[in-house]
Amino acid sequence: MLKNRIIPCLDVKNGRVVKGINFVDLKDAGDPVEQAKIYSDGGADEICFLDITASNENRDTIYDVVEKTSKKCFVPLTVGGGVRSVDDINKLLNCGADKVSINTAAVQNSEIVVESSKKFGSQCIVVAIDAKKNGDKWEVFTHGGRNNSRIDALVFAKNMEESGAGELLVTSMDRDGTQVGYDIDLMSKISSRVNIPIIASGGVGNLDHLADGIIKGKANAVLAASIFHYGKYSVKEAKQYLNSKKIPVRL
Amino acid sequence: MNITIVDYKSGNISSVINSFKEVAQNKVKVQVTSDLKKIKSSDKVVLPGQGSFKSCVDALNKINGLRDTLNNFAINNKKPLLGICVGLQMFADIGYEEKETKGLGWIPGKVSKIDNQNGKFKLPHIGWNQIDILKKSKIFKDIENNSHMYFVHSYEFIPKDKNVILATTDYSSKIVCSVEKENIFGTQFHPEKSDKIGLKIIDNFINL
Numbered sequence: 069m070l071k072n073r074i075i076p077c078l079d080v081k082n083g084r085v086v087k088g089i090n091f092v093d094l095k096d097a098g099d100p101v102e103q104a105k106i107y108s109d110g111g112a113d114e115i116c117f118l119d120i121t122a123s124n125e126n127r128d129t130i131y132d133v134v135e136k137t138s139k140k141c142f143v144p145l146t147v148g149g150g151v152r153s154v155d156d157i158n159k160l161l162n163c164g165a166d167k168v169s170i171n172t173a174a175v176q177n178s179e180i181v182v183e184s185s186k187k188f189g190s191q192c193i194v195v196a197i198d199a200k201k202n203g204d205k206w207e208v209f210t211h212g213g214r215n216n217s218r219i220d221a222l223v224f225a226k227n228m229e230e231s232g233a234g235e236l237l238v239t240s241m242d243r244d245g246t247q248v249g250y251d252i253d254l255m256s257k258i259s260s261r262v263n264i265p266i267i268a269s270g271g272v273g274n275l276d277h278l279a280d281g282i283i284k285g286k287a288n289a290v291l292a293a294s295i296f297h298y299g300k301y302s303v304k305e306a307k308q309y310l311n312s313k314k315i316p317v318r319l
Numbered sequence: 320m321n322i323t324i325v326d327y328k329s330g331n332i333s334s335v336i337n338s339f340k341e342v343a344q345n346k347v348k349v350q351v352t353s354d355l356k357k358i359k360s361s362d363k364v365v366l367p368g369q370g371s372f373k374s375c376v377d378a379l380n381k382i383n384g385l386r387d388t389l390n391n392f393a394i395n396n397k398k399p400l401l402g403i404c405v406g407l408q409m410f411a412d413i414g415y416e417e418k419e420t421k422g423l424g425w426i427p428g429k430v431s432k433i434d435n436q437n438g439k440f441k442l443p444h445i446g447w448n449q450i451d452i453l454k455k456s457k458i459f460k461d462i463e464n465n466s467h468m469y470f471v472h473s474y475e476f477i478p479k480d481k482n483v484i485l486a487t488t489d490y491s492s493k494i495v496c497s498v499e500k501e502n503i504f505g506t507q508f509h510p511e512k513s514d515k516i517g518l519k520i521i522d523n524f525i526n527l
Contacts, residue, residue: 069448070446070447070448113446142337142512143513161331162331188369189374191443235445263435263441264441265443289446
């Protein structure tokens, strides 16, 4: 039976791990390579690096981080943030990323998803959707949550599936950093709309939130940063908890 | 001993390279090349493959003489070869991804899309799934039945002769996830991304 994945996410800035509250107030807290190794040894099903401020800054440091990590971690590694072109994707894959997540560039022009999924295969193309609630719908944001594209997130999700995305990483901007739980409504609506796996992100504060993301949010994988990063829970504890709730996980 | 990972521009093979180097350390030489002479003279060959069946076969055919060299290596000289993911799928006669494409024809059978039962099962099949080992094999030495392996694919290999099947995994149906035919081995899952247990399979292949 296919297991639900637990994915610790490391937000990286200038080659160092940070985790912000609502994308601001960044704290420097560690070496990403070491952190990733701790996670993979602890049973993480996948590791995610998000180069969060990369759209605005020199991002060459991430290549070095990815290269070093991929030599030490033998679980899938997803890298995103500031990916603008097919060439960027190629570079990250060559450094040892297994999947690349695309956000702003995919919103601006879906051709990057079409082209890269053809070139490298859908299996390594993840589209990251940053969505914020506005009335009874969700709008897609770009540039690390700074710009509102006004595109409906549900329509966008379907469009990305059709363009060749292998997976969707759905982040609720309203919940990110708040620790009050995933936006279950958003997750389940997108998951029901598309036939590709979705990864729920944004808002995890306790282990029940992970369970909710899978059961109520119908997510195939759950991503969290703070609860793991600041040692509130280990990946192992998270998995044992989900297992006790009869949610299939790899123990 | 030296092992060659065939670099035929089939997409991302960094993880395969990293994992083999990690397991081999300094005991075994791991080379990454499409140089025909080097492939011929290696003891073992790894055939990775990412992307579509068609894109991999096309990439393989683009390198003059590579197909014949691999054929000689695996079929005539019967030297050990491991196909990973689409590398395994290419053993088939024919694949149906994008459009009908001829495979290497080493193990009779076809590669078709996984039946998602009208959307009940999401595709790609991404993540950790358990393998049901049906037959004893050297590459599964010290691998417990029902171990978790990392999968990412939408197409499955359906061999004609069921005797070649080493293991299956359950996703909408029993999907063939490992095959063995004499000196030819294949895994649909990614041992290079399956943590310590995956590295053990790589170790087993190296120690064949």
